Amino acid sequence: MQALPDACADPRTRPYLEQFRDVHETLSGAGVEWLARSRVSSMAHLCSGGFPTQRDEDWKYTPLRSVMAHPFSLAVGGHVPDDPDRYGVPGLDSLRVACIDGILDSRCAPCPAAGLSVQSFSDMLARNPDQLKSCMGKVSGARSHGFVLLNEALHRDGVVIEIAPRVRIDRPVELLMLSCEDSALVLPRILIIASEGCRVEIVEHQVSAHAGSGLYCGMTEMYLEPGAHVKYSVIQNQSRSAYQVSGAWAELAENSRLDCRTVSVGGALTRNDLAVNLTGPGAHCDMLGAYCLSGRQHVDNHTTVVHGAENCTSNELYKGVLDDRSRGVFHGRIRVEEGARKTDAQQANNTLLLSRGAEIDTKPQLEIYADDVKCSHGATVGQLDDKALFYLQTRGIDPAAARSMLISAFVGEVLQSVEPQPLHDYLCALLDEQLSDPGTGEPGP
Amino acid sequence: MLSVRNLHAAVEGKAILNGINLEIGPGQVHAIMGPNGSGKSTLANVLAGRDHFEVTAGEVEFRGWDLLEMEPEIRAREGLFLAFQYPVEIPGVSNLHMLKAAVNAVRRHRGEEELNAMEFLKLIKQKAALVEMRQEFLYRSVNEGFSGGEKKRNEILQMAMFEPRLSVLDETDSGLDIDALKIVAQGVNSLRSSDRSILLVTHYQRLLDYIVPDFVHVLAHGKIIRSGDKDLALELERKGYSWVEDHAGAA
Ligand SMILES: Nc1ncnc2c1ncn2[C@@H]1O[C@H](COP(=O)(O)OP(=O)(O)O)[C@@H](O)[C@H]1O
């Protein structure tokens, strides 16, 4: 087995190496050789390659100084709230599974739906590790950076969801990712295996039970088999002092469909990497995002869609509303591989700046190696239309309500297709609340 | 109802209104006519409270209130309505949604109970029929993709919803074909009563065949240079604006 390094090229990784030495023998699946080997190798890579810096093109606009200012300690667990359910999406009739600081809450009953299996990562590693071997890290290996390696080395637990072939799960599965321990490092893993022809809606709902800080690096992997249809919504509503660097990776087989949506309102700094690989003909993915930021919040969405087969379509729309001195970053990469004829890939990033201090950096990146392809991208940046504000006021609507009406209309496009009404209402309310809240001026990056 | 005294207004330091005097009593219909650029829309917008225009002198009293001290939404809730010359498009906000928020804001202000969804729908469908607007327009985004005429009709629909004390109609007639003009006039006339007043801003005499005014004023260079009854509009139509301007210059 590869040996752990003694020295760290990037001094910021040292505290994490020390933690690794202390705990790695007690991590889940410690007795599973391939996993233990992979953990050591990830840690070694982290020590030699380090965490990203702004010199890396992919991190140019996202300063990590504050995230790295002091090391976070791996969550110890045991900070379990009496009633995690009260943090759930109100009124949503969901199959709820709670992860407390990245560890599946054992009080959660196994899901009562036929054809749906929800297990904890650590249980699965204890009982049937080889089933995970073939899919763990397969997709995530593609474009990894220091935070991915951190998760790969030190992850403790998470959720494995499997949907049986041709099963349709009627109620949404809500993964309540609850942060309870102040200032902890939380490294959850989520694995979704959507078998042929199944249908499921999953809501990953991140929320903090405390107002403190913390570093959350979640990794989600999704495999969609032929004809599977998965709706995946991520709600990022962590405390205003929390940091997050997370990634989601998906592989879509022929005629499968992924509708993913990321709604970000919380956190001091959030970086999301979303990579979708369309590997089978006729696959489709929707990538939607909405973020409403105030104070000095920072959200960076890095997306990649790879069209690797014919007749695939992708539709990407990210909309941001930035107030105070907040900052948004959007990077959208579309890659059309040789032979991926009849690709249709659309991308747009639209931003509403509510203050002079707010900023957005947008970067589309198109790499097209096939013929007969339709690709487009566009970005707009604007302000609230003062003519529209005045118009609404002359109809008796006060300026605050008028503003909120215009802003909701702007981001509403991203939420339009959310079907369960309680989820739709909750997302609207989160965005609205965020904007009526005067910037709290939490320390940002 | 409305009393405008020596009103001066400027935009970006440029004087546009140069001492307007206007008295509108309850139940009266006044028409303001004038060449392009004479300040008609500026007057309408100053009355509605657009802060883009700076009032440099003068006073405006509306139903006993100091109008210029009131926020635009308060003016609206107290019964002042402006039908815009260029109604604004608001993508993503449906007509229905905006009007419900608006009507209920007015009702709250007056201490009345808000309308629930059913009551509101009933009311708006009734008013939409009045201006012969198809119901699908209620569900569309405010003015988005509406033709010129549809936008104007939408303004009249809103006016009908609010039943304002004073309606200011800024060139609601321009760009309308004769059928649409009749519908608009009918909407306005249905609001005429002894306690409601109307200020029609128009470029052409044509509208005044359908909404007969009690008084006609001619605006030029930000001043009312002539006032009279409806015959003044006809005379103006015959002789053109240069006639009054020359006249005013000579006087
Ligand atoms: N927002 C503005 N900025 C600068 N000048 C304006 C603005 N609005 C109107 N004006 C000027 O004020 C004058 C009067 O315009 P307006 O009131 O629209 O006239 P009318 O409605 O009679 O055609 C014109 O000379 C016009 O160019």
Ligand SMILES: [Mg+2]
């Ligand atoms: Mg005008």
